[in-house]
Amino acid sequence: MAELMRLPDTELEIMKVIWESGRTLSTSEVKASLEEQRPWNVSALQTLLNRLIDRGFLESYKEGKNRFYTPLVAEKEYLAVENKAFLEKVNNHSVTKLVASLYDSHSITEEDLDELAAFIRSKTGGA
Structure with a gap:
């Protein structure tokens, strides 16, 4: 694997939610967990999730209308x-x-x- 890059705080916040769940999560599940702390805009969240995919931290797949995310980095x-x-x-x-x-x-x-x-x-x- 390529060298890991340091994540900005907001992306790390998203990864913590996914890591703590211990399972694949949908966009709405990630958003719901994050919103326990503060409100999140869904389009901003999708942008950050896509960045995490581009950086090699997540992979995703679409099932019906939902997109799901799985960590690639422990x-x-x-x-x-x-x-x-x-x-x-x-x-x-x-x-x-x-x-x-x-x-x-x-x-x-x-x-x-x-x-x-x-x-x-x-x-x-x-x-």
Whole structure:
């Protein structure tokens, strides 16, 4: 697969709806899920869905009057690329620097750090 490109926020918002559903969705199902947060114009939504198809994130097919969308890129795959780029760009490859800045800015709590420590212990055999 070609290198994934970073998605604009609105396109990422659409992909999150499709990823979270875990199934193929129609245009109206995507619109209904998005509208739980704010109103969406159907023609603008169709334009963004077509961009996601052009970028290789979605495939679609038409059945009757409905168009359906299936992800071609897994959420886990996209997040891995995004997280790596963010870590490189903002934190100079340092996870410690990232966590420290989140903690110092009160973006994460002591409980979050405890959860992270437990995760690290589980992945390293308690070392």
